[in-house]
Amino acid sequence: MRVLFLLMVGFFVALADDTFILNAHIRMLPKIMALDTRLTLKTDSSKVIFAVVYDSNRKSDAQFIADEINKFHNGKVSNIHFTAVPFSLNEIIERKDIAFVYVIQRCNSKSLKKIAAWGISNSIPTFSYDVADLDSGILGSIAIERSTIIYINKKSLKEGKFHFDETLYQIARLIE
C-alpha cells in the first residue's frame, strides 16, 4: 500500500512536472513559430500547419497536445492563422506544407534524428519536449529551470538555414 502510494505520488509529481512544461510548450511554441521570418513561404494554404509529431502509437497524446494548442491560441498567433495537427513520423516526412514541428515526449532516438534531419533539410524548425533531444539534431526546446529557457541547437540552426526574428537569439541560449 505504501509502495503503491509512493508510486502514485511519484506519478502525480512527474505528471504535474510534465504538464507544467507541456503547458509552457503549448503556450510558447506557436509564438516561436511566428518568429520564423519565412513562415509564409512554407505553406500554400491560408492556414499554417503546426505539426505535433509522434512515433509508435501515441497519436492520442499528439492529438491531445494539438487540441490544446488550437484551443489555447484559438487558431491564431500574431496575425498568423494556424492549426495544430498531429502527424506520425512517416506522415510528416511526406508532407510539404508543414511550417513547424513539435516532437512530443518520449520519442525514440532514431525517430528524433530522422525528423531532425528532415527539418534541417527542409528548413522546418523542429522543437521537442526534451532538451536532451537537441543531441539528436532537434533545433530547439524549452526548459523550465530557475526561469524559462529557450535552447537552440547552434549546429542545426546553421545547417538548416533557419531565419528567426533576431530577438529570439537574444533570449535563447544557443548550445553546441
Next chain:
Amino acid sequence: MNRFINARLSTKLFMTLVLVTLIIFITITLATFSIVRDLTLTSQKEKASLLIDTVSPAVSLSLFLGINDLGNKLSAITQRNEVIALKISDLKGNIYLNYRQHDFTSSYQAINITADLMEPSTLKPIGSITLTYSGEEFTKTMDRFYTLYGWITISIFSILWLMMLWINRLLLPITLIAHKVRNFKPGKKITFDIPYAQREFTQIIHSFETMQESVIQYSDEIEAINKNLEMKITEQTHRATQHLYYDNLTSLPNRIKLQEDLLEKAINTVAILNIDDFKEINDFFGIDAGDWLLTQIAHWLSEMKLKPYRIGGDEFAFRLKEGNSHIEFQHDIEMLLSLLSEKLFMIAEETVHVRATVGIAVESDKPLIHADVALNKARSAKLPYSIYDQSEGIEQQYQANIAMSAQIRQALVEHRIVCQYQPIVSCAAGKIEKFETLVRIQNEDGSLIAPYDFLPIAQKTKLYHHITQEVVYQACHLFAARDEQFSINLSSSDMLDVRTVTTIENILRQTGTANRVIFEILESEGIENFDEVASFITRMKELGAKFAIDDFGTGYSNFENILKLNVDILKIDGTLIKSINENPRNRIVVEAIVDFAHRIGIDTVAEFVASEEILQNITDLGITYAQGFHTGKPLFLNPKLM
C-alpha cells in the same frame, strides 16, 4: 534718464559697457544654459532610451512568449546605479516587473522614459517598459555649468571693474583739461601738464594751446582796441559835454549849463544881455562877421570877469558872483553897459559900436524867465537895463496872452471866429453903400471878444493868417449873395504870406466878389513893406479888388508912396474926425487929405462919425463916405447869427 545724460563721459562709457556686457552675457548664459540643459537632459534621456532599446526586444519577446521571469534578462541594466526603477507591464495592466533600487535616496531629479513593447512579428504594442533614470549626472552637469558661469560672471565683472578704472584713468586728462580751461582767463596763460595723456588728448591739448595763443593775441588786440575806444569815448564824452554845455562859437557855457548851474547853486540873480540891432549888423556885414563880433564880445565879457554865458544868438547871461550883493551886481551891469558903449569892435577893418540892453532878475524863482521879461521891458521902454518887478504883472500878462492864444486856437477849431459888418454910408446919398468887416471871437456863452483883445496876440502866435483867411471866407461868401461893397482889413504879414494870398485869391475867384471887395491896409505897414504890398495890390487889382489906406493921417505918410500904391480910398483916422468940430487943426489936416484925394481922384471915408454934427461937417468938407456909430453900428448880416 536725465542723470545718465548729464553723467560724466567715463560713467556713460562704463554704464554702456556694463549694459552691453550684461545683455550679451545674459543672452549667452541663457542660450548656453538652455543648450547645456537640453543637451544634458537629452543625453541622459538617450542613455535611458538606449538602455530600454537594449532590453526592449528581449523583453518584448519574453512578454510575447509569456516568459514571466524577466529579472535575469534585465539584470544587466538593473545593476546599474543610474537605473532607479524599471517597470514592465502588458496592455492589460499586468505588471511583469516592478524593480526599484533599494538604496536610492538621492534627491536628484529623476528622468522617466517609457517605451512601448512591440510584438516581434507584427510590431503591435503588447506592453510598456518604464525606466526611471537617475538625474544625478544631469544635476551634476548643471551644477558644474552654474559654477562655471559663476566664475565667468565674477571674471567679467572683475574685468568690467578694471575697465572702469582704466576708462577713468584714460579720461582723467579730460577732467584735468576741463578744470584748467574752466579757470582760463585771457590774460593768464595756462599750461597743460597732463600725465599719461593719449595721443588724442595730446592733440586736444595742442589745439587748446593754439587756441589759447590766438585768444591771448586777440585779447591783446581787443584790449588795445578797448583802450583806444575808451580814449575815443572819453574824447567824445568831453566833446559831447562841450557841445551840450558850451557854445561852439564863443566857447562860453551855454543856456543848459546856466540852467544846471542855477539848479546847483542857490544864486537866483541873473542878468540877460541882448546886443541891440544885432540883426542889422548881421545883415550889413554878413553872418560870418556877426559871428566874429559875437566872439569878440564874448572874449571881452570874459575879460570883464563876469563869467558870461551865451544863451542865444545875441544874448549873454551873467550870474551874481558868490559873496556879492545885488547892488554890486547891478553896479557891475551898469559899468559893463557903460564900458560896452565906449568899446569899439573891429569888423573887416571897420570899427563897430555895440550897444546892449540888459534884463535883470533878482532873487527870482524863475530867474531866466524873469530876466527875459525884464529885458523885453527894457527894450520896449528903450532903457539900457531893467530889473524885473513882480508887481508890474508882466508875467500875468504873458499868462493871459498864452490863455488867449489857446482861446483863439480853440475858436478857430470850433468855428467861433465870427464877423460883424459896420455900414459905410454915402455922405451925398445918405445910404449904405459899403460895409467894413470886423472880426470877433464869439464865446461859448454868445458874448463877443473885441479884435484889439486878440488880434495882437494872434499876430505873435502866427494864428493871424488863419483868422484873416476865415474872415475873407465868411465875408466873401456873405457878400456873394449881396450887392454892396465890403472891406476887409489886411496886415502886411497877410500880404507877405504866400498861402494866405493864394487862399484869398481862390476865395475871390470862387465867390465872384473880387470887384466888390476893398482891402484895408494900415498906412504904416504900406510904407514899411512897400514893394511887397505894392506887388500884392497889383495882383489883387488885376482881379478887380480895391484898396483903402486905413487910419490915414496919423502916421508919417509919404504922399508919393500913396500915389505909387495906387489905392482907391483913404480912410481918415477916427482921432482926426471925432474932434473935428472942436479942433481946427484937425479940420485943416482933414481938408488937406480930402483935397489930396480929390486931386488924385480917389474916395475918402471918415471914421468915428459919432454924431449928426460930425456927419454934417464931413459932408461939408466933401468926404465921400461916413462910418461910425452914428451912421451904423457893427452888426451881424449872417442870418444864422442875427
